[in-house]
Amino acid sequence: MSSTVLIVGTRKGCFVLESDADRRNWKMRGPFCNGWPIFNAVHDSESGAIYAAGASEWHGTGIWRSSDLGENWELSSEGLTYGDNGMKISKVHGLAAAHGRLLAGAEAAGLFESRDGGKTWALLSTLDGQPNRELWNDPANQPPGHLGMSAILPHPDDALRYWVIIQGHSIFETTDDGATWTPRNKGLRADWPLENPEVGYCVHKLVLAPSDHQRMYQQNHCGMHRSDDQGQSWVEISEGLPSDFGFAAAVHPHDKDTFYVIPLDPGHGRVMPEGHAAVWRTRDAGSTWQRLDRGLPERDAHLGVLREGMAIDDYDVPGLYFGTSTGQVFASNDEGESWSEIADYLPAISSVDVAVLA
Amino acid sequence: MAELHLPTTLQPLFQELPRKLDIEAATVAEAIERLNEQWPGLRDRLCEPGPALRPHINVYVDRERAQLDTALEARSRVDVIAAISGG
Numbered sequence: 001m002s003s004t005v006l007i008v009g010t011r012k013g014c015f016v017l018e019s020d021a022d023r024r025n026w027k028m029r030g031p032f033c034n035g036w037p038i039f040n041a042v043h044d045s046e047s048g049a050i051y052a053a054g055a056s057e058w059h060g061t062g063i064w065r066s067s068d069l070g071e072n073w074e075l076s077s078e079g080l081t082y083g084d085n086g087m088k089i090s091k092v093h094g095l096a097a098a099h100g101r102l103l104a105g106a107e108a109a110g111l112f113e114s115r116d117g118g119k120t121w122a123l124l125s126t127l128d129g130q131p132n133r134e135l136w137n138d139p140a141n142q143p144p145g146h147l148g149m150s151a152i153l154p155h156p157d158d159a160l161r162y163w164v165i166i167q168g169h170s171i172f173e174t175t176d177d178g179a180t181w182t183p184r185n186k187g188l189r190a191d192w193p194l195e196n197p198e199v200g201y202c203v204h205k206l207v208l209a210p211s212d213h214q215r216m217y218q219q220n221h222c223g224m225h226r227s228d229d230q231g232q233s234w235v236e237i238s239e240g241l242p243s244d245f246g247f248a249a250a251v252h253p254h255d256k257d258t259f260y261v262i263p264l265d266p267g268h269g270r271v272m273p274e275g276h277a278a279v280w281r282t283r284d285a286g287s288t289w290q291r292l293d294r295g296l297p298e299r300d301a302h303l304g305v306l307r308e309g310m311a312i313d314d315y316d317v318p319g320l321y322f323g324t325s326t327g328q329v330f331a332s333n334d335e336g337e338s339w340s341e342i343a344d345y346l347p348a349i350s351s352v353d354v355a356v357l358a
Numbered sequence: 359m360a361e362l363h364l365p366t367t368l369q370p371l372f373q374e375l376p377r378k379l380d381i382e383a384a385t386v387a388e389a390i391e392r393l394n395e396q397w398p399g400l401r402d403r404l405c406e407p408g409p410a411l412r413p414h415i416n417v418y419v420d421r422e423r424a425q426l427d428t429a430l431e432a433r434s435r436v437d438v439i440a441a442i443s444g445g
Binding site for chain 2: 034056057058059060062075076077078081082083084085086088
């Protein structure tokens, strides 16, 4: 029987939750990574390893790795540097495992790769020459969080092709492993003036439909958007949602038209509206939206969920999971129809990833 | 030999790293380099590019605030402190 594993990154270490294929009863282990703040933790389906991007206020940035689902951990930052005269790295947030290697997106913005399972790292690109590149290193131009390269989305079939998000600035696509880049923001909305309309968009989360690689979705600072041409152009699909702001997003593994978001108040609070927790789902690619809240707190629940805070598994009937800024993990084993709380009292959660193991 | 005292936050990261050890080095930087030879990666936990001490790592040599280029005497006491921070 399959087992289901959740990897939960928090401000005070990484946690692992395990269940079977029913996904009703969960056991938790942790905290791991010596309680370091973890910005993103992922499971590598090829190697079975867990990788957790951490940044200690004392000891700097490093990437933790465990090859035995969290029993033992090692830390490395070897090669994760711009050199003695270069930019400094405050954290790694973007983390992706695909095609036999790991990719890490850093702040200050740059892309690193590891081909030995996270033991050593090498700089791949700093996207020099891209529009407004000179602004990215100026703290005054950076959005809160200072995430730099906040995410990396690998192409499922093409190791040389992937997309990255520079927080507050742009999606960029490369088709030649980072040698050249193209901004992919056509059709996006920005509620602020842009000197160069090619860039200047605040992309929070980007996902690609496993069942149709032309289909992408994104949660943007300014609305939900869909692409039917692999990110070359975008249309807004926010109508029907209680807010056009949010961070987390997930796409159904078997149905390209089914997509999940967690709308948040767009002000300083950035929590679920009116203290009533809900995930929202479309089954028609964003034409209509349904509120999913059965089993979620109905009142006084001021929950925030960050950009890596929601995950979906790939069972025939997929399960969804999200972790909150107040330390709860909620799970659904029926595509979001009903929910239960499977963990509480964790430190603030920054990321949730899920793996189904044979 | 300088007497080096390390913060507790380092021990879980490096196998059999003691809290206190004697080290032959002419400067703070050289002492950290000796540690890094025995426990690879340790320099990155104390220093950032520049190189410089990380902002929340303080080093004292014989109770005086020190930097990487501070000289060590034969019987110097070197305290590496993880500053009070976080929450």
